[in-house]
Amino acid sequence: MASEADQYKAQGNDFFAKKQYDDAIAAFTKAIEASSAPNHILYSNRSGSYASKKDFENALKDAEECIKISPTWVKGYTRKAAALHGQGDLVGARDAYEEALKLDPNNAQAKSGLKSVDEAIANEAAQDGTTPDMGLGGMFNDRNIWAKLAASPKTSAYLADPGFIEKLKRIQQNPAAATQEMMSDPRIMQVMAVLLGIDITMPNGGTNAEEAKDTPMPDASKPAPSSSSPSSSSSSKAKEPPVKDELKEEDEDTKKKAKAEEEKAKGNKEYKTRNFDAAIEHYEKAWDLWQDVTYLNNLAAAEFEKGDLEGCIKTCERAIEEGRSLRTDYKVIAKSFGRIGTAYHKLGDLDRSIEYYNRSLTEHRTPDVLMKLRAVEKEKMQKDVEAYIDPEKAEKAREEGNALFKAADWPGAVKAYTEMIKRAPGDARGYSNRAAAYVKLLSFPEAVKDCDMAIAKDPNFIRAYIRKANAYFTMREYTKCIETLNDASEKDTKHENYSEIETLRSKALSARFQAQEGETEEQTMERISKDPEVVAILQDPVMQSILGQARENPAALNDHMKNPEVRKKIQLLVAAGIIRTR
Structure with missing residues (x-):
């Protein structure tokens, strides 16, 4: 006869199959409450039900509880990954799928999920969070914008208004906002006219409160000068802006930029064919013609692929310095920092790599750079662990732990065995000995975890099985105790521990049914x-x-x-x- 928990579980599965997710959640909740011991499968099923109704917050909580109960069960990690993906945490989801694949490299669900997350990350990186600017980006990011506005009598007075200056800076960061700003502030239209080199006539006064207060138009309140007054005519001519010179200068800039784009296109073509020296030459010409930091970033990319990592770093540092002075978009500068991080990673300088990836994320947070940062941090952690390994010091720590254990200094023994584990992470004895100390401290869940680690390091280490079974027995987890002893019997092919295993099994069986x-x-x-x-x-x-x-x-x-x-x-x-x- 099925237990009450099993009956509720069956109901939940039936509701889930019918897509009645609220009913499924209710049934799985009852099953969890009716279970005599925490059941990871029930939490997994309820997590899947929550995820199906887009309640990813609760789905994540149940997935994490599932992993807590059974850290080696693959599906718990795929549940967690799915919930994180649903919340938009692509990097976290990727990490969870990778954990699943560590446990089962051939798990089809984890492979498929990882592929889906990687595609989402690639799409996000490609979009890079930008909004089409309708061709206004180049205009408002003109390096001569402030000089042009100051030189024109139609816009020079605007620059005395700090609020208007901030408004222009916002448009530089998001050119698409210019249309909206233009609707609320006619001064933006006048700025665009000056930058385009065209002449528009603004109405006197105006109804816009901000315009009336902050931007009096030149000579708006004065009568037009008489054509018969020589001095007025002369003065007016003297104050007229050199329109032809401005147009000529803009025409030359346009030609330079066009030539620079031609050089960039040539550089891109050479880059794709891996002719990096030629690509570098074209990118340098593009920069000389027109100072756009993108050209320097492309140049650094070519140097990186060529293998000139030091040159790549210097070019990126130059791009950051020039970008600051040119008020380049922070996203472009972030790419420079990120490429420096990648170059230092290739050079093996993990500390500097981490530093520059973090600086890139400070400028602009992207999944691509965040993933690279996580990877380097893991690599550094692994190298730090490997650098700490020392078998001789591990043996000394083991002897110290044994002495403290015999002296009944259980916390001191735990500390010594922990040092042994750090010095010799592949030695199962360190985990098993620490488990024994945890048992003395009545920390049974920690003891079980250490026994699992010892068994993972050495599946034939019978002592770890017996210690784990003893911990379960003390916790009154008699079924798990018996299962662990069954595993121990299978490994104890020489029957060296037969008597101890059978004695404990008999005690567990009796206690289970008493x-x-x-x-x-x-x-x-x-x-x-x-x-x-x-x-x-x-x-x-x-x-x-x-x-x-x-x-x-x-x-x-x-x-x-x-x-x-x-x-x-x-x-x-x-x-x-x-x-x-x-």
Whole structure:
């Protein structure tokens, strides 16, 4: 007969299949509450239900609880990744999928999820968060913008208004905002006219409150000068801006920029064919013709691919310096910092690489650079761990830990064994010894984790299995205790630990089916009769046949006990009181 938790779980699965996610969540919640011990599968199922209804916050919480209960179960990490992806944390989702693939490199779900996240990251990096500027970007990022506005009598007075200056700077950062600003402030239209070299007439006064207060137009309140007044005519001519000179200068700038773009295009073509020397030459010409930091970034990229990492770093530093003076978009400067980080990574200077990746993210946060930063940080951590390894010092730490353990200084022993683990992370004894110290400190979950690590390092380390089983026994997790002892028996091929394993197994079986506090004998037998494992054994046709033979001929049971699997099942029935030995 299925347990109450199993019944709720089955209901939840049925609701999920019908896409009734709220009902599924309710059923899985009841199953979790009815379970005698934390069940990672139930939290995983509820996480999937939450994710299906786009409640990624609760989906993430359940996925993390699932991982906490069973750190080696792959699906917990794919659940976490899916929830993070749903929240928009692409880097976090990628990390979770990578953790899943560490546990199971061939897991199809993790591979598919990782591919999906990588595609999303690539799309985000390609878009780079920019908004089409309708061709206004080049105009407002003209390096001579302030000089042109100051030289024109139509806009020079605007520069005395700090608020208007800030408005122009905002447009430089987001040229697409110019259209909106133009609707609320006609001065933007006048600025555009001056930058384009065209003449427009602004109305006197105006209804815009900001214009009336801050930007009186030149001579707007004065009568037009008489054409018969020589002095007025002369004065007016003297104050007129050199329109032809400005137009000529702008025409020359346009030609220079066009030539620079031609050189950039040639450089890109050479770059794609991996002719980096020629690409560098074209990018340098482009920069000489027109100071656009993008050309320097392209130049640095070519130097990087060529293998001139020091040259790449210097060019990027120059791009940052020039970019600051030219008030270049922070996203472009961020790319310069990021490329320096990549160059230092290639040079093996991980500290400098991390520094410059962080500086790039300070300018502009992108998933691409954040992923590179995470990768370098992991690499540095691994190298630091490897640099700390020292077998001789590890042995000294083990001896110190043993001495402290015998002196009943359990915290000191934990500290010493931790040092041993750092000095020799591949030695299973360090984890096993620390587990023993944790047991003395009554820190049983930590002891179990250390035993798992010891077993992962050395699957044949029987002592780690026995310590783990003892921890479960003390925690009254008798089923897990018995399962661990079964694993130990399989590994103990020489039966060197047979007596210890069987003694503990017998104790765990008895404790599992003994009467609980305040429980009558009838209640105990009812609980035992509903135990899933007992029910499964009694419903097994093979076991039914063996038990039938035993009823007719008790001696036949001894022959069946030679089979390890049958022996385990019979021992469990004996402990449960189903089979009487006398």
